[in-house]
Amino acid sequence: MSVPQRHHRPAVHGLPATGAPCTGRAVATVPPARHRVRFTPDLLDPADPALARAGGPPGPRLVVVEARVYELYGRRIHAYLAGRGIDYEVLVLLAHEQLKTMDSVFRVADRMEYVGVSRRGDPVIAIGGGVLTDIVGLACSLYRRATPFVRVPTTLTGLLDAGVGAMAGAADHGRRGNRIGPYRPAAETLLDPAFLATLDRRHIGNGLAEILKVALIKDRRLFELLERHGPVLLDGRFQDRCPGAEVLTRAVHGMLRELRPDPREHRPERLTDYGHSFSPTVEMRALPELLHGEAVCVDMALTTVLARRRGLLDAGQGERILRLMRRLELPVWHPLIEPLTLGEALADTARHREGRRLPLPSGLGRGVFVSDLTISELADSASELRNWAAEERAAGGVRA
Template sequence: MSLTHPQRRPAVPGAPAAPDAPAAPDAPAAHVHGLHATGDPANGAPATGWTVATALPVSYRVRFTPGVLDPRNPALARAGGPPGRRLVVVDARVHELHGHRLRRYLAAQGVEYETHVLLAHEQVKTMDAVFQVADRMDAFGISRRGEPVIAVGGGVLTDVVGLACSLYRRSTPFVRVPTTLIGLVDAGVGAKTGVNHGRHKNRLGTYHPAVDTLLDPAFLATLDRRHIGNGLAEILKVALIKDENLFGLLERHGHDLLDTRFQSPGTGAAVLGRAVHGMLQELQPNLWEHRLERLMDYGHSFSPTVEMRALPELLHGEAVCVDMALTTVVALRRGLLDTGQAERVLRLMRRLELPVWHPLMEPVTLAEALADTVRHRDGRQRLPLPRGIGAGLFVDDLDGAELADAAGRLRTWAATGGADAVRGSGTRA
C-alpha cells in the first residue's frame, strides 16, 4: 500500500473501499509557496521582514511482503533505493530468533552491511538508545540519502531507529521491518518516532516516516501469546472507533487468531488488511497532527500515564485496552452505547485475553492522566469516545465525578462480569 500526498488511496486486499477524504473544516489553510518581504528591496526600500511559505511533499510506502527474508525476494534489499551498503539495526530478541535468516538473506542479495543489535523494550526506550544508533551510523559512515538504515524489530525498536534517523544530519531515510503484531498494525505504519522521557511516554519525538515499511505476518509465528494479544488491542481500537465489520471479525475469529498467531490463511489477512487500512486512512489527511481531534487517539488518553507507572507490568496494548474499557463505560453512561453493546465490547476484550482493569485506574491517577492529556491536546480534552460500535465522537466535558463513577463500575464488572455493574442508574447526553 502506498501513502501519498493526494487524497485518493489505493485499496488493500480485504479492506473496505476508501472514498476520497474530505477536507477537515478546521484544517489549516494550504501553504502557498513563496517569499514575501516587507518593504520594496527592488526599488531601494530595505526589507525589514520576511515570510517564507513552503511545503514538503511526503510519500511513503507500506506493503505486505510475505517471505521478506526469502533469499530470492529482492524487496528488502531494494527498499528505499538501489541495493548497496546498509546498516541493519535489529532487536536483540529478533536477532536470536531470525539473525541467521537475516544474514543469509543479505549475503544472497549481495548487500554490504553491518548489524547493530539493540536491546529494545519500554524501560530502555530513551535517548541513550537513540545515541547508540547514531554512534553506529557515524561509525558505519552512512551516506546522507542513498543508504537507508534498516530497522528490524517491534514498535520500540522502530521508534528508536526512526528518531535517530530523523536527527542524524537532520534527515536520514530508513526502512521498517516490523516483527510484532503491534508493529505491523500500529507503530510500524505511521510517521511518528519517539522515546520516553522521565515518567512520560514518547515525550521526545519527531515526525519522520520510513520510506518503506515491509509487513510480513510470518514473524508473528514466533511471538508469544501475550504479545499477539497486545497487538490485538490496537486492532480492536480501530474496530471500535471506525470499523464495525472488523469488530465482527474479531468477535468470530479473535480467539482463533490468538491460537494460530495469524498464520492461517483467510481471516488473518482480512483482519490485518482492515486494521492497517483503517489506521492509514485516519493518518493520511492529518499526518502532522495539525488537527488534534484524532480518532486513533482512542485508548490513548489515560493509558500513557497508566502504562508508564505500571512498568513493566503492562504492555502498551494492554494499557490501551484498559483505557478503552474505561471509556466504553463512560460512553455507556452517556447513552452513546447501549448495555448490550458495552457488554459485547468488554466480553471481547476478555476473549482476546486482555485486561479490562488495573489497580492504577483510581481517581487520583486518572485525574492526573487526563490533565496531562489536556496539555498534550493543547488545552482541551478532545477525548474520543465510541458512538455505537464502529464510530466515534469527541467530548470536552468529562469531569472527575463522572470518571470516578465509570472507574468504579468497571472495577465491579471486572470482578463480577455482570451487566448490572456497568449499566448504572441513568445516562448523560
Template sequence: MRSGTAFTQGLRQAVDKGPVWTVEAVRQVRYHVVSSDGLFALDNTTLLNGCPDVPLRPGDRRLVVLDENVDALYGATVREYFACHGVDAQVVPLRADEAVKQWDAVTRVVDAMNDFGIDRRREPVIAVGGGVLTDIVGFAASLYRRGTPYIRIPTTLIGLVDAGVGVKTGVNYELGKNRLGTYAPATATFLDRLFLRSLDLRHISNGLAEILKMALIRSEDLFALLESSGAAVRADRFQGTTDALATAADTIISESIHLMLEELQPNLWESSLERCVDYGHTFSPTIEMHALPALLHGEAVVVDMALTTALSALRGYVSAAQADRIYSVIHALGLPLGNEVLDEPDLLENALEDTVRHRDGRQRLPLPVGIGHHRFVDDVTPKELREAARLVRDHGQQPPFRSPLETFVPARVGV
C-alpha cells in the same frame, strides 16, 4: 512577475519598521507499506526491488539495527539473506523494550550510524524489531544529519498494524510516554506476518488491542470479525493454518491497516487535534508509564478503551448490551480490563490534565458511539472518571479468557 511584485510591495510597506520576510514551502511526503511473507527467504526479492524508492543492489552497504531478541531467533537468517544477495550488512543488535526506551538507546543508534559512516542519501538504516525498536531507530535517523532515510521491518503485531505504518517516532522522558519525538516517515515499511509465529500470545494480544481500537471507532464489521474469529486467530498467531483462519487473519490485518492509513493520511502532522485514532490514548500514556513493567503498550490502551467504553455507557452513547459485547471481546482476546494503578488517587484526573496540555487546552476525547462510530467530547468530569473506573472494576472481576490452545510462555518483550 506577479509574485515578485507582491513581494516588493510587501517589503516596501515594512521598510519603516525593518524588512519582514515570510517563507512558505510545501514538502511532499510519500512512503510505502509493502506486505510480503517470508521477507528473508533467499528467493524472496521484495527487499531488493519490491519498492522502487529503496532499491537494494549487490555491492550496497546497509546498517541493520536488530532487536536483540529477534537477533537470537532470526539473526543468522537475516545475515545469510544479505550475504547471499551481495549486500554488505553491518548488523547491530539492540535491546529495545519500554523500560529502556530512553535517550541512551537513541545515542547508541547514532553512534552506530556514525561509526558506519552512513551516506544519508543512499544508505537507509534498516530497523528490524518491534514498535519500540522502530521508534528508537526512526527517531535517531530523523536527527542524524537532520534526517537520514530508514526502513522499518516490524516483527510484532503491534508493529505491523500500528507502530509500523504511521510517521511518528519517539522515546520516553522521565514519566512522559514518547515525550521526545519527531514526525519522520520511513521510506518504506515491509510487513511479514511470519514473524508472528515466534511471539508468545501476550504479544499477539498486545497488537490486537490496537486492531480493536480501530474496530470500535471505525468499523462494526471488523469488530464482528474479531468477535467471531479473534480468539481463534490469536491462538493461531495469524499464521492461517486453515483456509478459514487464513481468510480471517488476512482480513483483520489488512482492514485495520487500511483504516489506520485512511485516518492518518490527511492529517499526518496532526494539524487537526481531533483524531479518532487517539482513541485509547487519552489515559493510557500515564497508565502505562506508572504500571511499567507490568503493562505492555496495547494492554494499557485496552484499559483506556475499557474506561472510555464505560464513560460512553454512562452517557448513553453505548448501550449496556454493546458494552458487554466489547468487554467480552476484550476478555476473548486475552487482554486486561483494568490495572491496580487505576486505584491510585487522582491518577486519571492527572492523566486527563496532561492530555489536555497535549491537545491545545481541550480534552478532544474520542468516545465510542455504539460500535464502529465515535464522537469527541470536552466535558468529562472527575466524578464521571471515578464512576467509569468503578464500572470497569466490576467487569474486571472475571478472569481473562484463555484459549484451550494457549500455553503460557513468558513475554519476550520487543520480539
C-alpha cells in the same frame, strides 16, 4: 529656526534602511510526509528483492535488529543479505519500553557514524518491535538531519501502530512516553505477518488490542470478525490467511485512512487516538507490568463504560465490548484506574491535544469527540468497571 534633519542608515546587503517599513515573506520548508506501507510475505526469502531495494537502490546497509528477533531470525537475515550481495553491518540492540531512551538512540547514531552511513543513499533497516523501530527512526531523523530508514516491524503492535504512522520515532522522557520525536516518516515500511509466528500468546493479544481500537471506533465489520475469530487468531498467530489476512488488512487500512489526511497531527482530533487518552500515563506508571496494548485495552474498557453511561452505547453493546476483551485475554482493569491518576492523565492529554476533545465509541464502529469529561464522571465509571471486573474474576473470568 532650523528643522532637525532625520538621517537614515543606508541599506546594507539588501536590508531596508533604518526606519523603513519592514517586509517579509512566508517560506515553506516542511516537505510533504510521504511514506510507503506494503505487505511483503516471505520477506527474508533471498529470491524476494523487496528488502534489498527498500528505500533506494541496493547498496551498503546498516541493519539494526532487536536482540530477541536476532536470536530467532539472525541466520536468515544474514543469509538474505549475503544472498542478495549486499555490503552490510548488523547492530543487535536490546529494546523494550524501559530502554526507550536517548542513550539507545545515541547507540544507533554511534554505529551509523562508525559505518559511515550516507546522508541520502544508504537507508538504515530497522527489524524489530515498535520500540526498536522508534529508536532507529529517531536516530535517523537526528543523524545529519535526514537519514532515510526502512521499518520491518516484527510484532503485531508494531505492524498496526508504530509501523504505519508518519512519525519517525520517539523516545520516552521522564515519566512520559514518546515525549521526544519528530515527523520524518520512514522511506518504506514492510509488513510480513510471518514474523508473528514466533510471538508468544500474550504479545499476540497485545496487538489485538490495537486492532480492537480500530474496530470499535471505525469498523463494525472488523469488530464482528474479532468476535467470531478472536480465539482462533490468538491460537494461530495470524498464520492462517483466512481470517487473519482480512483482519490485518482492515486494521492497517483503517489506520492509514485516518492518518493520511493529517500525517503531522496538525489537527488534534483523530479517532485512532481512541484508547490513548489515559493509557500513556497508566502504562508508564505500571511498567513493566502492562504492555502497551494492554494499557490501551484498560483505557478502552474505562471509556466503554463511560460511553454507555452517557448513552452513546446501549447496555448490550457495552457488554459485548467488555466480553470480547476477555475473550482476547486482555485486562480490563488496573489499580491505577483511580481518580488521581485519571485526573493527571486527562490534564496531560488535554495539553497534548490542545483541549479535552477525546474520542469515545458511539455504537459499534463509530466514534464521537467529547470535550466535557469531569473527574467525577471518570471516577464513577472507574468504580463501575472495577465492580464488573471483580465479578468476572469471581466467576473465573480471564485477566479481568
